[in-house]
Amino acid sequence: MAFQLEQVKYKDILKIDKFQIPEAKITCIIGESGSGKTTLLRLLNNLISPDEGSIFYKGRNIEDIDPIQLRREVVMLPQNPTVFSGSVKDNLLIGLEFAEKDEVRNDVLSEILRLAQLDKPLSTIASTLSGGEKQRLALARIMLLEPEVILLDEPTSALDEGTEERVIESVVEFAKGKTRTLIMVVHSKSIAQRFADVAVTIQGGGVVAEEGL
Amino acid sequence: MMMGVVDIGFFNLLAGYALILVVLVMLRQRNIKKETELLIAVVRMTIQLVLVGYILDYILGSQRMWMTLAAVAIMEVFAVQNIYQRVKIDMTPRFRSIVACSMAFGTIITMIFFFFVLLSVKPWYSPRYVIPLSGMLIGNSMTGITLGAERLLRGFHDKKELIEGALMLGATPERASREIINESFTAAILPTINSMVGMGIVFLPGMMSGQILSGVPAVTAIKYQMAIMFAILASVAFTVFILVVWGSKTFFNDRAQLVLYG
Ligand SMILES: Nc1ncnc2c1ncn2[C@@H]1O[C@H](COP(=O)(O)OP(=O)(O)OP(=O)(O)O)[C@@H](O)[C@H]1O
Ligand SMILES: [Mg+2]
Numbered sequence: 001m002a003f004q005l006e007q008v009k010y011k012d013i014l015k016i017d018k019f020q021i022p023e024a025k026i027t028c029i030i031g032e033s034g035s036g037k038t039t040l041l042r043l044l045n046n047l048i049s050p051d052e053g054s055i056f057y058k059g060r061n062i063e064d065i066d067p068i069q070l071r072r073e074v075v076m077l078p079q080n081p082t083v084f085s086g087s088v089k090d091n092l093l094i095g096l097e098f099a100e101k102d103e104v105r106n107d108v109l110s111e112i113l114r115l116a117q118l119d120k121p122l123s124t125i126a127s128t129l130s131g132g133e134k135q136r137l138a139l140a141r142i143m144l145l146e147p148e149v150i151l152l153d154e155p156t157s158a159l160d161e162g163t164e165e166r167v168i169e170s171v172v173e174f175a176k177g178k179t180r181t182l183i184m185v186v187h188s189k190s191i192a193q194r195f196a197d198v199a200v201t202i203q204g205g206g207v208v209a210e211e212g213l
Numbered sequence: 214m215m216m217g218v219v220d221i222g223f224f225n226l227l228a229g230y231a232l233i234l235v236v237l238v239m240l241r242q243r244n245i246k247k248e249t250e251l252l253i254a255v256v257r258m259t260i261q262l263v264l265v266g267y268i269l270d271y272i273l274g275s276q277r278m279w280m281t282l283a284a285v286a287i288m289e290v291f292a293v294q295n296i297y298q299r300v301k302i303d304m305t306p307r308f309r310s311i312v313a314c315s316m317a318f319g320t321i322i323t324m325i326f327f328f329f330v331l332l333s334v335k336p337w338y339s340p341r342y343v344i345p346l347s348g349m350l351i352g353n354s355m356t357g358i359t360l361g362a363e364r365l366l367r368g369f370h371d372k373k374e375l376i377e378g379a380l381m382l383g384a385t386p387e388r389a390s391r392e393i394i395n396e397s398f399t400a401a402i403l404p405t406i407n408s409m410v411g412m413g414i415v416f417l418p419g420m421m422s423g424q425i426l427s428g429v430p431a432v433t434a435i436k437y438q439m440a441i442m443f444a445i446l447a448s449v450a451f452t453v454f455i456l457v458v459w460g461s462k463t464f465f466n467d468r469a470q471l472v473l474y475g
Binding site: 045046047048049051063067068069075076077078080083084095097098099141142145184206 | 310372375377378379380381382383384385388389469470471
């Protein structure tokens with residue numbers, strides 16, 4: 001198991017009795033707006049800590065793991081993509097810098113952009129990208145880090161259907177090829193049905209359905 | 214000092230109040246309702262300056278170490294109070310104590326260097342030097358900290374998504390807040406750097422003017438001016454640096470999570 005949650009409570013927002021997320025699988029999380037999906041991902045990334053209960057990552061209580069090390073293994077893509085100053089290239093490299101990893105060559109960067117379905121030169125000023133392009137840039141930044149666990153919070157909310165499918169397909173393939181754990185919040189059931197190994201439904205801060213597909 | 218300055222007689226000074234009367238008449242004429250403010254300001258200034266004048270004369274006359282030190286301490290306290298009032302964004306108790314500590318550390322380190330190495334006056338606590346020069350260091354650092362604190366607090370609020378975005382990717386809190394820290398530091402020391410540029414051409418600095426008025430050769434006065442400018446820059450930089458580096462840590466808990474208050 002990648003994650004195990006036991007009697008987890010966070011404010012009045014999330015209350016999960018017992019819940020597991022399998023390793024090296026694709027888990028999709030669905031649920032209506034305000035149900036607590038983002039909050040759950042933030043808990044897994046230890047950006048927030050539960051008020052009660054425990055979260056285990058690979059059997060170890062998250063609160064006993066160095067948070068920086070944890071976040072370098074369990075990387076999260078926020079719902080609103082973060083764009084730092086500078087070019088597309090700067091934005092890709094800053095992820096490596098944050099994680100204290102070595103720089104890579106330009107062709108590796110271009111390849112990652114291609115995987116994220118972002119057809120823009122590395123020299124493009126990142127702030128001029130459209131909303132959907134920023135989303136794919138942020139996704140490419142994470143794929144470049146090749147983390148153990150990838151947490152994606154609605155990675156395609158700003159994309160049209162066609163692009164959405166290609167992006168999800170690409171990231172799913174990426175995770176499978178490298179046997180990584182992929183946990184993503186998606187807004188459509190059909191996406192979950194098509195790509196997920198496990199689909200989780202969240203409602204009112206609790207897990208109401210869990211199905212292996 | 215050998216060459217004294219012409220004292221202003223009591224009645225001459227009263228004549229100065231006539232100038233205020235002229236301004237009051239102007240306000241009345243234009244129907245600008247600021248007369249009370251002006252009167253209060255004039256009265257406050259008069260009382261404050263008369264009090265400070267007598268106190269300073271007493272301290273300068275007594276030449277006691279503890280009095281000099283007490284005067285510096287009082288200035289520090291007033292400066293910190295002033296920062297608390299001027300920063301318009303809520304500060305936690307911990308941030309407030311960091312403001313006070315950075316003010317004290319930064320200015321005292323600079324003062325020690327300034328009075329023992331740069332000036333080397335004897336005795337070191339000579340109030341004639343220590344009180345006005347410390348006052349300038351403290352005053353400028355106060356402005357610097359106010360600017361720096363405000364920028365830092367606002368930066369953390371406005372850029373919380375960027376900071377969390379960095380944390381999510383595995384950045385340390387130090388790395389995630391580096392840009393905000395540097396921006397706040399720059400914003401706080403820039404006015405001091407800019408003031409150096411116009412000095413002597415656009416304006417004559419107050420201390421230098423004062424020394425020239427009291428008969429000090431201009432070449433001596435500019436040496437003092439340069440020395441105090443070096444010290445002011447250092448003091449502002451030290452205090453603000455301690456503030457932004459240490460203060461930024463209050464935005465993170467021991468789990469390296471961003472905690473925003475207020
Ligand atoms: N820091 C916070 N303090 C108080 N309430 C919060 C906080 N963060 C989130 N909430 C509330 O918790 C609930 C769940 O928020 P969350 O962002 O997890 O929902 P979500 O399922 O991701 O919704 P969406 O699909 O709109 O992104 C919401 O009602 C939100 O207003
Ligand atoms: Mg959300």
